[in-house]
Each structure stands twice: as C-alpha cells, then as structure tokens.
C-alpha cells in the first residue's frame with residue numbers, strides 16, 4: 378500500500394451548484410513531498426484540499442489516503458489523523474475560547490497524553506511567536522495573530538500530511554517568511570508532507586513541485602523552474618511570477634543575455650553581474 | 654475631506670485581564686485626495702486605527718476629526734460619516750450578510766434612500782469594477798463563493814456607496830494575481846476620476862511601492878514613520894527589524910550595488926528596475 382494521497386478521476390459538484398467545481402482531477406501527493414498548489418480564484422484549490430482530508434467526498438472518482446478510500450465512513454477517523462488542515466479563513470477554524478486550548482484541541486482529539494500535549498502546545502506557540510498570547514481569547518486577536526493560532530494548531534497535531542490553504546495570507550512579510558521556513562523544516566527534518574495552497578508566487582518557488590489549477594482542472598504540473606519559466610502561459614490564466622522572474626523575462630525581451638528561469642534574487646544577481 | 658488624527662490612544666477592554674493597548678498617541682494628517690499606504694507587523698494596530706476613522710471604534714484618548722468634525726462628539730451623525738468614509742473590512746465575511754450577492758451590494762445604496770434604478774445601476778457598476786459578472790453572480794449566496802470571490806463582493810458593497818474616502822483593510826488578501834492587479838488598478842482609476850482619498854492597509858510591499866503617494870508605518874501601536882515610498886523603503890534594516898520588508902526588485906538593486914555595480918537602489922517597481930539595469934548594461938556595451 379503506497380504512502381500517498383491519490384486522487385483518481387475526481388469530480389466535485391456542490392449540491393447548490395449547477396457547475397462542477399472540480400473536473401477529472403488526477404493527482405498523486407507522495408509522502409514526504411512539498412507541493413504547492415496555485416490557481417486563480419474559484420479554480421477549485423480549497424475544494425481539492427477538503428477532498429484530501431475527507432471533509433468532502435468526490436461526486437465522481439475517488440480519493441485515497443495511504444490506500445484508505447475517503448468515501449468509506451469507517452476510514453474517516455484514520456484519515457483525519459493522517460491529514461491535518463489549516464483552513465483559508467482562520468475564523469472558521471477557531472474552536473476554543475483560549476488560545477492554548479485551541480492549539481491543544483487537535484492533539485487532544487487524537488488522544489495524545491496530557492504531558493505530551495503541554496509540550497507540543499508550548500513548542501507550537503513558541504514557533505509562531507504567540508507565547509504571550511497563550512491565555513487570550515482568540516477572537517480578540519488581530520487577523521495575522523489568528524492565522525498564527527491556526528498554524529500552531531496544526532504544528533501541535535503533527536499529522537503526516539499537512540494541507541495549508543493560504544496560511545500566510547494575512548501575515549506581515551517577516552511572519553510569512555517564518556511560516557515558510559517552519560513549513561520547510563517540518564518537511565525536511567520531520568518528513569511531513571506539505572501541500573501549500575498560495576497566491577504568493579515567491580512561496581510556491583520554495584516547493585519541490587508546483588501544481589497549477591484553472592477552472593476545476595489541473596492544467597500544469599512541474600518543478601518551480603519549469604512552471605515559472607512559462608511567464609506568458611501563467612499570465613494568460615491570471616497568475617503571475619516572482620518579481621525577479623518577471624524582470625528577467627523583460628530584460629531578455631530587451632535583448633539582454635539573462636536566463637529565462639530565474640527564480641530568486643541571488644540567481645538574478647549572478648546572472649546580471651557579468652553584464653553590469 | 655481631510656482627516657486629522659490627534660494623540661489617539663486606544664485600549665481594548667481596559668481594566669480587564671485582556672486589556673490591550675492597541676494604539677499609543679498616534680498623530681496623522683490625511684489630506685484631501687491623498688493615497689496612503691498603511692503598513693506594519695501583525696498586531697501593530699492598523700485595523701484598530703482605521704476603524705476609528707469612520708467611528709466604528711471610539712478613542713480611549715485623543716480625537717479623530719473628519720472634515721472638520723470631531724466624530725466622537727455627541728450628536729455627530731455617524732451614519733453620514735460612514736457614508737463618506739467607506740471601509741472594507743479585513744474579513745469580507747464580516748461584511749456580507751444578505752442572501753444574494755445583488756441584495757448584499759445593494760444594501761448600502763438602498764439605505765441611502767436612492768431610487769431603485771440608481772441602486773441597480775450602482776450594483777452593476779460596482780460588481781463590474783471588482784471583476785464579477787452581474788448576471789452570473791447576482792443571485793448567488795455570498796456565502797457559497799470561493800474566498801477570493803467573497804472578497805470582491807465585499808469590496809463592491811463599499812464601492813456602491815461611492816464614498817469620498819475609501820479605506821481598504823488588506824483588500825487583496827486571497828485574490829489571485831490578476832484579481833489583485835485588476836482591483837488595485839480600478840481603485841487607482843476611481844481615485845483619478847473622482848478624486849477620492851484612499852487608505853490602503855497591506856502586507857504587500859510590492860503593491861504599496863507601486864501605488865501610494867505616502868506610507869505610514871505602524872509598530873506596536875505607534876506610528877513610527879511616514880513619508881514617500883522612496884523615503885520609507887530606503888531603510889531596509891529598520892523595516893526588517895519591525896517585521897516588514899522592501900520589494901524584491903529593491904533587494905536586487907541593493908545586492909547589485911553591494912557587489913560594486915553602479916546602479917541606483919531607490920528602485921521600487923519592476924519597470925524601474927528594468928530601466929535602471931538596461932541603462933547600466935548599455936554603459937558596459939551589453940545591450
């Protein structure tokens with residue numbers, strides 16, 4: 378039995394809707410991978426995320442987690458233990474009246490012993506820099522602080538698969554970098570599988586693989602370098618590339634000899650130094 | 654419609670264990686027609702500050718003067734203030750409440766007592782401005798939309814009021830790149846056409862650098878700096894130390910300069926960087 382999340386021929390239709398939100402999606406997320414999903418508004422990213430942890434079941438096709446079919450009610454519990462999720466809107470995620478209880482909620486539900494929970498909660502709050510807020514009611518926090526609470530929750534839960542739906546949307550630039558570094562560390566050092574849904578192209582660059590959704594379908598898939606070198610194609614579906622990638626593209630257009638697959642500032646510096 | 658903030662301090666839940674000083678002695682002058690960017694780390698007080706500008710929050714100390722009127726004074730018509738000062742909340746869900754998109758966007762203009770045709774005209778126009786198709790979306794429930802679609806509806810609701818001062822609290826959170834550029838582009842055009850004042854709260858240094866005339870920087874409840882983008886983004890270390898950043902292309906130019914290259918570093922947009930690099934490359938005969 379393969380350790381992976383597998384979507385085969387998945388279609389999803391919301392009951393109130395006449396349109397399919399997902400159409401024939403085939404995807405494989407291998408255990409230990411770091412995958413980013415990008416796509417325009419309404420392209421089906423959040424819907425897909427909710428199919429991955431069994432919150433939704435496919436209208437057609439199937440989703441399996443480590444071989445467990447999400448349609449089988451008996452598997453729900455096991456799947457929720459394996460696949461943790463940070464939702465797009467942290468407001469919908471907060472369940473407790475005190476920050477640290479909220480962070481403890483996930484591991485408590487998994488039956489983690491109390492001392493271990495204490496340790497995990499402290500650690501998680503430390504990582505997201507909310508230790509001073511441990512005793513506060515979450516609804517009194519700022520937008521970005523709430524988002525950090527949700528991220529701490531998933532860190533404390535430690536599921537094998539971590540699905541994050543726009544986890545950094547409301548964070549300041551330094552906070553965003555910190556979250557991405559934490560995500561990378563969870564992936565590299567603890568072998569956690571990461572699925573990161575984002576509208577920040579600079580974040581997608583950090584993943585090993587990028588999946589591009591458009592109108593309910595997977596339309597592109599590849600390494601960040603492959604994906605972001607297709608500037609025109611991405612722009613045509615409403616997406617973008619990092620600023621330095623865009624700059625390289627424009628400079629090439631002006632006849633300057635720079636690579637077309639620059640992704641980071643340092644790569645760009647390297648490219649430009651011989652020319653300036 | 655100038656806005657003057659004088660010695661504004663805001664304390665949430667004073668005298669309780671949850672007491673929190675969100676603003677400390679903030680002074681700020683927003684002149685008619687200006688385009689301000691408000692930046693600051695998570696929890697620095699941005700949302701708290703702007704909610705004072707239309708009277709949603711009351712100063713603990715200090716005052717907020719809109720168009721010459723101290724709005725926390727008794728007898729001030731807050732409804733009138735809110736019609737002039739439109740605020741798009743950080744969480745669009747907090748702004749949506751009607752059962753269809755059309756009703757939701759129409760709510761404000763209807764409350765102004767406008768005739769029905771005018772309301773419909775404004776609803777169509779506002780939805781168009783945020784890139785939604787009126788016929789496709791008008792009968793849908795705002796709560797059964799994707800995150801980015803919801804945000805667009807929330808922005809449309811405020812635009813339909815035609816405010817004189819438009820305040821947007823992280824309006825592009827959750828929008829895809831095209832949506833982000835479209836909405837910001839519409840706001841720029843709206844401002845040029847109607848000469849409205851705009852205050853944009855954002856964590857995107859790139860958007861701020863590209864759009865605004867002036868930036869105010871919040872840090873732990875204080876306004877620690879204000880000035881033009883070039884002035885504010887000059888000091889990378891200081892910004893980074895309070896959770897902020899500079900645009901990616903500005904970083905690039907600083908790194909090139911540090912390598913001994915003869916390039917200007919006060920570059921804020923991709924276009925400016927392109928021009929500056931081409932200039933430097935031409936000097937070396939490479940372009």
Ligand SMILES: Nc1ncnc2c1ncn2[C@@H]1O[C@H](COP(=O)(O)OP(=O)(O)OP(=O)(O)O)[C@@H](O)[C@H]1O
Pocket residue numbers: 391392393394398416417418419420421422423424425465796797798799800801802827829
């Ligand atoms: N509860 C719902 N009921 C009906 N339709 C829905 C519901 N939620 C989402 N949809 C529709 O399903 C499609 C996919 O939505 P989804 O939320 O998966 O998009 P997304 O890619 O996450 O977008 P965003 O970037 O805006 O978050 C959209 O057309 C959306 O309008």
Ligand SMILES: Nc1ncnc2c1ncn2[C@@H]1O[C@H](COP(=O)(O)OP(=O)(O)OP(=O)(O)O)[C@@H](O)[C@H]1O
Pocket residue numbers: 516517518519520521522547549665666671673674675693694695696697698699700701702743
């Ligand atoms: N209703 C409230 N009750 C008590 N404290 C609050 C409340 N709302 C916000 N705060 C606190 O006030 C401070 C300022 O919050 P505010 O929401 O203004 O920050 P912000 O700059 O908008 O942050 P973000 O970028 O995360 O949205 C924070 O420390 C926050 O925890």
Ligand SMILES: [Mg+2]
Pocket residue numbers: 422423424465542799800801
């Ligand atoms: Mg979504």
Ligand SMILES: [Mg+2]
Pocket residue numbers: 519520521699700701743822
């Ligand atoms: Mg805020």
